[in-house]
Amino acid sequence: MRLNKLISLMNERNFDGALISPGTNLYYLTGLTVHEVGERLTLLIVNANGKYRLLAPSLYENAVRNFPVTFWRDGENPYDKLAWILAEFHLSDGRLLIEDTMHADWLINVMRLGLFEFYPLSSLVRELRMRKDRGEIEMMRHAAKAADRVFDEILSWDLVGMRERELALKIELALRELSDGISFEPIVASGKNGANPHHEPGDRRLRKGDMVILDYGAKWRGYCSDITRTIALGGPNERLVEIYEVVKEAQEKAYRAAREGILAKEVDQAARETIARAGYGEYFTHRTGHGLGLDVHEEPYIGPDGTTVLENGMTFTIEPGIYVPGLGGVRIEDDVVIHDGNGKRLTRAERELIRL
16 A cells, blocks of 8 residues: 555654545545545545544445545544544654645644644655556556547537636536546636636637637546647637747747756756747746646646656656737647657647648
8 A cells, every 4th residue: 555655755854643634635645545534524534554544424434445544523523533543643742744735724623632743745655656556557558548538529519609607617527528527727817818828717708819728637536637728710820820839949949958867947948948039038927837646736747847857657747838918819729758768649639730
């Protein structure tokens, strides 16, 4: 179990224990699909001696099996049971790893139970999650194929006259038919809205002459894909066509730079220098990519400050973009895995400019 790898790291780094709330880290470490139940305290308690136990509301009594667990019922104080487990695990003080996304009120109540030094769980778990095994990569490949298939579907739809929010909903429904769900709310940015990298789809209707940014992703067995394509409806502004070719070249150069042994920032640099040479450096306003896995944004981050050395099994996006206020924008994004020393695309949808 991956939990044993975490315990080994805890011993190496002199951590006494960990408190892990529901989320992707809990799923990664245990395989438990325990979702947070509102305000009800749900924690995995782990100590450096190898003991672990889930504290969960009784709502999970029929869901959690063959795993050490203590249940609490409505009307009971879960922190009394947590204090009992901490005492049993000899965790009344010391260096404790805490899930980064834990509720503040949960953490405040934990602080009252002992004299702890708190550290983010991600500081250790990211070292495990960054390197995907063969099974994880296969899940991501499946999610990427779903994203590619949806892009092909989009090209068959009558887009002119459709509202951005309508198209976003159609994309979401198509993703759900082909996968376990969406990895994030789809982005549809048409016309001048394309100058906003994370535009929220609105009521603007798509029209002839638009460049349209489509950014979405699927999930398969918990693992994410994330793809962006920019398409043209009819004959777009010629400057945007020029920008498209610059972004395509930047994305390709970054992709070719991705390989085992280089720093993440070298991939970013390949894209950034290409865009700067074309005179659009000030309009490339975000990092070139981000890690991808159980979370749609995770390590390694592909930015100017990316000091992670790329290794086989690392998965991330490459997604340069140019965004010109008052004109529009272009972004092209693929999911990439380092395999046999080189970058390999997981998403394979057409990257040439498509005019509908």
